[in-house]
Amino acid sequence: MSTAAGADHGHAHPWYQAHHFKNMEQQNAANKFGMWLFLVQELLFFAGLFMAYASMRFFYPGTWLEAAEQLDKVMGAVNTIVLLTSSLTMALGVRAAQLGNNGQVAAWCAATLAGAYGFLVIKYLEYSHKIHVGLLPGKWFDFKELTQTNTDAPQLFFSVYFMMTGVHGLHVVIGIGVIFWIMLRALRKDFSPENYSAVENVGLYWHLVDLIWIFLFPLLYLVR
Amino acid sequence: MSTSTLDGVGHGASGTNYLNAKKGLMSWLFTIDHKRIGVMYLATVLTFFLAGGLFALAIRTELATPAGDIFSAAVYNKLFTLHGAIMVFLVLVPAIPATLGNFLLPLQLGTIDVAFPKLNLLSFHIYVFGSLFLLYTLVTGGVDTGWTFYTPYSSSSADGNVVAALTGAFILGFSSILTGLNFIVTVHKMRAPGVTWLRMPLFVWAIYATSVIQVLATPVIAITLFLLIFEKIVGIGIFDPALGGDPVLFQHFFWFYSHPVVYVMVLPAFGVMSETITVHSRKHIFGYTAIAASSVAIAAVGFIIWGHHMFVSGQSELSGTVFSLLTFAVAIPTAIKLCSWIATLYKGSIQWNTPMLYSLGFLWIFAIGGLTGLFLATLATDVHLHDTYFVVAHFHYVMMGGVLFALVAGMHHWWPKITGKMYNDTIGRVTFVLSFIGYNLTFFPQFVAGSQGMPRRYHQYLPEFEMWNQLSTLGSYLFGLSLFIILGYLLQSLFSGKAAPRNPWGAASLEWRTQSPPVEHNFEGDVVCTYGPYDYEAHRALKS
Amino acid sequence: MSSSHAIGHDHEHAGGHITPLPVYFAVYGALLVLTVVTVAVSYMGLPPLQSITVAMLVAMVKATLVGAWFMHLKYDAKFNVFTFLAALWFMASFFVFTFYDLASRGMVNEVTGQHVLHKDMDEQKK
Numbered sequence: 008m009s010t011a012a013g014a015d016h017g018h019a020h021p022w023y024q025a026h027h028f029k030n031m032e033q034q035n036a037a038n039k040f041g042m043w044l045f046l047v048q049e050l051l052f053f054a055g056l057f058m059a060y061a062s063m064r065f066f067y068p069g070t071w072l073e074a075a076e077q078l079d080k081v082m083g084a085v086n087t088i089v090l091l092t093s094s095l096t097m098a099l100g101v102r103a104a105q106l107g108n109n110g111q112v113a114a115w116c117a118a119t120l121a122g123a124y125g126f127l128v129i130k131y132l133e134y135s136h137k138i139h140v141g142l143l144p145g146k147w148f149d150f151k152e153l154t155q156t157n158t159d160a161p162q163l164f165f166s167v168y169f170m171m172t173g174v175h176g177l178h179v180v181i182g183i184g185v186i187f188w189i190m191l192r193a194l195r196k197d198f199s200p201e202n203y204s205a206v207e208n209v210g211l212y213w214h215l216v217d218l219i220w221i222f223l224f225p226l227l228y229l230v231r
Numbered sequence: 232m233s234t235s236t237l238d239g240v241g242h243g244a245s246g247t248n249y250l251n252a253k254k255g256l257m258s259w260l261f262t263i264d265h266k267r268i269g270v271m272y273l274a275t276v277l278t279f280f281l282a283g284g285l286f287a288l289a290i291r292t293e294l295a296t297p298a299g300d301i302f303s304a305a306v307y308n309k310l311f312t313l314h315g316a317i318m319v320f321l322v323l324v325p326a327i328p329a330t331l332g333n334f335l336l337p338l339q340l341g342t343i344d345v346a347f348p349k350l351n352l353l354s355f356h357i358y359v360f361g362s363l364f365l366l367y368t369l370v371t372g373g374v375d376t377g378w379t380f381y382t383p384y385s386s387s388s389a390d391g392n393v394v395a396a397l398t399g400a401f402i403l404g405f406s407s408i409l410t411g412l413n414f415i416v417t418v419h420k421m422r423a424p425g426v427t428w429l430r431m432p433l434f435v436w437a438i439y440a441t442s443v444i445q446v447l448a449t450p451v452i453a454i455t456l457f458l459l460i461f462e463k464i465v466g467i468g469i470f471d472p473a474l475g476g477d478p479v480l481f482q483h484f485f486w487f488y489s490h491p492v493v494y495v496m497v498l499p500a501f502g503v504m505s506e507t508i509t510v511h512s513r514k515h516i517f518g519y520t521a522i523a524a525s526s527v528a529i530a531a532v533g534f535i536i537w538g539h540h541m542f543v544s545g546q547s548e549l550s551g552t553v554f555s556l557l558t559f560a561v562a563i564p565t566a567i568k569l570c571s572w573i574a575t576l577y578k579g580s581i582q583w584n585t586p587m588l589y590s591l592g593f594l595w596i597f598a599i600g601g602l603t604g605l606f607l608a609t610l611a612t613d614v615h616l617h618d619t620y621f622v623v624a625h626f627h628y629v630m631m632g633g634v635l636f637a638l639v640a641g642m643h644h645w646w647p648k649i650t651g652k653m654y655n656d657t658i659g660r661v662t663f664v665l666s667f668i669g670y671n672l673t674f675f676p677q678f679v680a681g682s683q684g685m686p687r688r689y690h691q692y693l694p695e696f697e698m699w700n701q702l703s704t705l706g707s708y709l710f711g712l713s714l715f716i717i718l719g720y721l722l723q724s725l726f727s728g729k730a731a732p733r734n735p736w737g738a739a740s741l742e743w744r745t746q747s748p749p750v751e752h753n754f755e756g757d758v759v760c761t762y763g764p765y766d767y768e769a770h771r772a773l774k775s
Numbered sequence: 776m777s778s779s780h781a782i783g784h785d786h787e788h789a790g791g792h793i794t795p796l797p798v799y800f801a802v803y804g805a806l807l808v809l810t811v812v813t814v815a816v817s818y819m820g821l822p823p824l825q826s827i828t829v830a831m832l833v834a835m836v837k838a839t840l841v842g843a844w845f846m847h848l849k850y851d852a853k854f855n856v857f858t859f860l861a862a863l864w865f866m867a868s869f870f871v872f873t874f875y876d877l878a879s880r881g882m883v884n885e886v887t888g889q890h891v892l893h894k895d896m897d898e899q900k901k
Contacts, residue, residue: 058484
């Protein structure tokens with residue numbers, strides 16, 4: 008009764024177990040559940056963008072069909088495949104971590120990073136084209152072809168397009184940061200079959216970024 | 232392994248505790264101890280409450296006379312905006328969950344800490360960081376949009392630093408989300424052996440339901456504010472009618488968060504009530520399961536009633552009807568709680584001490600606040616009452632009165648545990664009378680003035696409302712004074728209060744089994760829970 | 776903790792459920808095929824309503840594949856699945872109630888707000 012609990016239960020913990028968890032099972036389950044709750048808030052965050060899309064499309068159905076023609080379906084499809092591939096490599100990285108193979112974790116992380124950078128490069132090409140021709144959000148919109156044939160609000164399509172892909176792109180950038188961190192830790196041989204929840208959680212995050220894109224792609228590029 | 236002692240008399244001041252285990256400012260600012268983080272939140276929240284309260288007193292002073300003689304209309308607009316924004320984002324949302332919740336959740340679950348202690352500290356730092364943006368807004372000329380930031384006013388012609396205020400609220404949201412996430416995982420994964428779901432104190436149930444709302448609703452306000460920031464600086468037009476957008480859509484976005492968030496404020500208050508009322512009437516809580524389930528029900532139903540804020544703002548009549556009906560539905564779980572507390576009091580041996588008095592005060596105030604909500608939920612009467620002082624009085628009764636009386640009750644109830652000191656109960660009881668009169672004197676006349684048609688958010692009004700406003704202003708001074716007295720005697724108890732025993736109220740929940748104040752890792756040994764949090768017979772039997 | 780794991784090992788152990796490699800590749804293959812399908816459908820010139828319905832159905836199948844296998848929901852604690860579905864439920868309540876307002880404006884009293892006008896203009900252009 009006189010000894011303080013927590014700092015030392017009398018038996019040694021592995022270095023990766025936090026003092027307030029009783030065992031790794033509890034810690035891993037808590038980590039994963041916490042990550043799922045984080046993904047829940049991510050989904051609700053994107054829900055606002057999807058709602059903005061749905062209501063603007065509802066108000067201006069004709070505009071939507073015409074404005075979406077300005078997006079490059081091929082680039083969008085290629086980017087979809089790039090991101091799906093990076094999701095696969097991430098899943099394989101998590102699998103390697105489950106098996107305790109740190110070298111493979113680092114390799115798959117590098118592959119995933121390549122995919123993420125590829126996605127951003129393609130996105131940059133798309134953006135620079137749109138900025139060049141004046142397909143810009145809101146009050147910056149300056150694309151004569153659409154404004155002449157359509158007195159409605161084509162600028163809203165591009166507001167929604169840039170907000171959705173911009174917020175998604177921001178998540179890709181954050182993803183690059185955390186995957187890089189996992190790669191460094193794998194090179195340090197941090198992970199083992201008992202301690203891989205960091206890899207798994209980053210994987211979950213990356214798959215969610217993929218999941219969001221799976222919906223963004225048809226909504227924005229494949230309207231017609 | 233040993234269970235901790237259960238004796239009612241304890242050795243409060245002896246030995247180390249979480250307050251004196253480590254020393255220095257840095258040991259506080261970078262602590263990962265949930266108890267210290269809770270105390271830091273409490274100090275910060277109360278500081279902001281003082282700021283928001285001073286704005287309120289300035290508003291009431293202006294309204295003491297019908298003429299707009301002290302502040303110009305423009306300054307008055309900024310005063311009520313800052314009052315609202317500070318009170319909602321900086322005070323009421325974290326008021327109970329981040330303070331008492333942080334302190335008590337692991338203790339009541341019999342565990343060492345929350346699931347993610349570092350994340351908990353990060354939440355606090357994000358909160359402080361976000362508040363800096365609101366302070367920056369304050370010193371760079373304020374903002375006059377109202378705390379609701381309605382478009383198109385906020386996106387086009389508003390005066391002041393709207394973007395800084397929006398950024399502040401955006402950042403504060405993440406503090407709230409991470410706290411909620413942390414608490415949900417803590418409840419699921421960190422309970423001590425024997426703490427089953429139905430042996431969790433009702434305060435924990437309330438915090439749990441609150442956290443669910445925080446995680447689900449706050450991201451939507453985050454994206455709303457994010458879009459509004461871009462609306463303001465880039466002109467994306469989604470909410471701006473001049474560019475083809477829809478300002479009513481903004482209200483949907485806004486209230487999808489901001490209605491559930493009133494339950495983020497008031498559910499923890501319900502949780503405090505469920506503790507204080509049973510402990511201080513020495514009686515097992517009536518309807519434990521019903522109260523626990525109604526917390527979750529309120530959280531769930533609270534998500535689909537937001538449209539009652541938009542009855543007159545251009546939303547469709549049909550959707551108004553649906554929202555009106557659903558709003559009445561949320562009265563059911565709320566009434567279940569209120570009736571259960573009253574049934575708990577029935578034939579209990581009521582202790583007329585300060586926490587109990589504030590709890591009874593809460594019941595009165597919340598009953599009035601809740602029942603006047605029904606007037607506003609009714610479509611036809613709302614057309615008349617919308618944007619009058621009736622609404623102001625209603626939401627102050629539920630949000631401010633409800634939360635504040637519960638917070639004060641909870642602070643008195645857990646003060647011995649948090650600080651290890653007993654306060655002067657006589658002064659406490661006298662101050663209660665003062666604050667209760669002051670509170671009702673402030674806000675009850677506003678119901679009358681509002682129902683007679685006095686609109687909100689104007690710095691001047693027709694002479695016929697003068698009497699009601701003067702009563703209200705008088706009451707606000709009285710209430711402000713009583714809050715300073717509370718602060719005074721509580722702070723004084725830190726220096727000259729008696730050492731608090733382990734369990735001054737004879738409560739049966741786990742937090743009272745450790746010393747006051749608790750040791751750094753909460754309990755002296757591993758905790759095993761063998762009876763429910765309100766099982767006073769089992770508690771006494773085990774003790775003797 | 777054993778350090779060697781047979782591929783396709785099916786029960787729970789320290790590393791959690793290990794999904795066999797062929798399953799990952801099969802899921803990836805299905806995702807690629809569905810991407811090609813959804814792009815191909817978009818060139819078929821279906822009316823907008825049919826087009827978006829097909830696109831969303833395909834996207835949901837793809838999302839289910841990613842969720843079940845890449846995110847391990849198929850083998851995960853059931854409560855994590857529930858958490859995920861709860862998020863979708865609350866998203867749906869946001870969409871449904873907001874959309875009900877947008878769609879039912881002007882159904883009881885005629886309103887002459889600009890959105891009705893814009894909608895009319897869309898109709899006129901066809």
